Amino acid sequence: MRSDNGPELVAVELTQWLMEQSIKTHHIDPGSPWQNAYGESFNAILRRECLNRELFHSMLEAQIKTDRWR
Structure with a gap:
């Protein structure tokens, strides 16, 4: 991993x-995010398209919404 x-x-x-x-x-x-470009790219897209658009009130809600996003 x-x-x-x-x-x-x-x-x-x-x-x-x-x-x-x-x-x-x-x-x-x-300080070398280019060494894990795929992971860093995924994290940026997840944050931009899902996490930053929502206010989660519980871990369960966060799990459901991120599962739907996928």
Whole structure:
């Protein structure tokens, strides 16, 4: 799995779970979004077309609306 160094992606619990699942990880260099162009592009489009247009009142509502967006 290739990802940036965001706190949600370097958390001890996630790192441990990925190891248990035999999933190898690669973190891009800090300040180098071009090293993960597909992921960064997806995140930008998701934010622009879905997340920034909505006000979510619960995690369930956010999940439903992002599932519909896909």
